[in-house]
């Protein structure tokens with residue numbers, strides 16, 4: 163029986179070349195959705211024919227933040243909890259030709275970083291965000307997050323969560339993003355398509371990925387394995403078009419999947435550079451650069 167060490171370079175999966183193989187296997191728990199998100203992201207990058215040299219990946223702190231960093235072999239900013247969009251905004255402004263991609267958790271993006279999310283979407287800056295929504299703060303042991311379903315038991319809501327979850331994708335759509343969709347780790351083919359679309363679409367793109375945390379969340383939710391969650395995602399998902407026909411109260415235990423919005427509004431960095439150029443011309447300074455003085 164061959165061991166993984168016996169596998170020659172030629173036999174290795176071709177997508178492994180996108181990963182830092184020297185630190186594999188990943189630190190994700192068995193059955194964690196982070197592995198699926200990493201796999202679908204690599205597939206999307208490969209299908210687009212993108213070189214990792216054309217990308218900057220930005221992330222925060224949490225299990226999901228390990229998807230881009232350290233595993234994906236590209237330039238990566240592993241920033242502070244809640245701040246990936248602030249860092250990503252700076253990167254995109256200074257390196258507008260690069261694909262700037264944020265992959266991080268629900269706590270990071272919708273909790274502590276919620277304000278950055280709303281205003282990045284409002285500005286419609288050309289950044290793609292993949293928010294891994296595992297319904298809890300996985301890395302720190304399973305605390306309630308802003309996206310935890312109502313009624314769920316978590317380590318900080320042992321008597322069940324009484325707060326309704328934030329509809330993050332709908333919020334981002336309302337704030338002005340050019341592309342928003344939601345899928346789950348069960349819908350891998352649709353997820354790859356959505357990631358490809360989000361990466362290529364100009365303006366702010368947001369894909370909410372409902373994902374499983376069988377360890378920190380699952381221990382109190384009664385779903386202990388990855389497949390328990392996948393069955394749940396399969397049985398509770400409903401397409402956007404169908405959901406729009408139903409009253410809101412019938413959607414309480416449903417996961418609405420599909421494209422939520424698509425528009426072609428102007429993007430932020432283009433406008434910023436245009437304003438700078440006009441101003442530079444007026445001031446007679448070198449094109450594209452306006453000094454703060």
Ligand SMILES: Cc1ncc(C[n+]2csc(CCOP(=O)(O)OP(=O)(O)O)c2C)c(N)n1
Nearest residue numbers: 223224225226243267268269270299300301
């Ligand atoms: C400013 C700050 N507050 C809190 C923490 C502790 N902390 C680290 S990860 C994390 C939650 C991560 O949850 P999420 O972003 O949903 O990622 P997940 O682990 O679930 O993938 C928290 C609260 C921190 N590192 N920095």
Ligand code: SF4
Nearest residue numbers: 191194225300375376
């Ligand atoms: S704690 Fe949860 S989110 Fe973190 S690696 Fe384990 S299963 Fe995944």
Ligand SMILES: [Mg+2]
Nearest residue numbers: 267268298300
């Ligand atoms: Mg989380």
